[in-house]
Amino acid sequence: KQEVTQIPAALSVPEGENLVLNCSFTDSAIYNLQWFRQDPGKGLTSLLLIQSSQREQTSGRLNASLDKSSGRSTLYIAASQPGDSATYLCAVRPLTGANSKLTFGKGITLSVRP
């Protein structure tokens, strides 16, 4: 059974710092991995999707990497801002197909201090 772990559960950093959020998974047979952002009281917003054949994806100040063999993904946030404060979740889709269930980590709650 696939398990997705995100440690630590919470992180507080000063504004301007570059930071890395980690996601690990136990079964490397994945179709893709997706990073989400969730603001308090809101739904999940998709940030980046990495296919199993890709090593990384970039969007603005965000860069996500994937190392399937080691079961790890990282979300790099450059020059963090208070507006980046939110919970960040990763989710993996199994290799059984595009039409299959996501497994989520419990998320990392990020606080960026002004």
Add this chain to the structure above:
Amino acid sequence: NAGVTQTPKFQVLKTGQSMTLQCAQDMNHEYMSWYRQDPGMGLRLIHYSVGAGITDQGEVPNGYNVSRSTTEDFPLRLLSAAPSQTSVYFCASSYSFTGGTEAFFGQGTRLTVV
């Protein structure tokens, strides 16, 4: 571009009442799912559907029913509400034959059962 639309946003029910949470998507996605999110538990899959007319149980299906008569809609029915069903409910959709496998979420329904 509406994406995934959930109604209502908030609901208070009395124990034993029934209700339907609505979910609609306009992206022609085949795959739709319902999650509940509780503090410390992360996202847990309730029911999912891989296409119109096809549904299956997720991790925590008891007390909930679903049906999928159209590609666009995937309602979640609470048969007889219990305080343990107090939670935030999210609907998600992903996968189209012409698009990718990126998952999109609705804004959630916050349900309180008293």
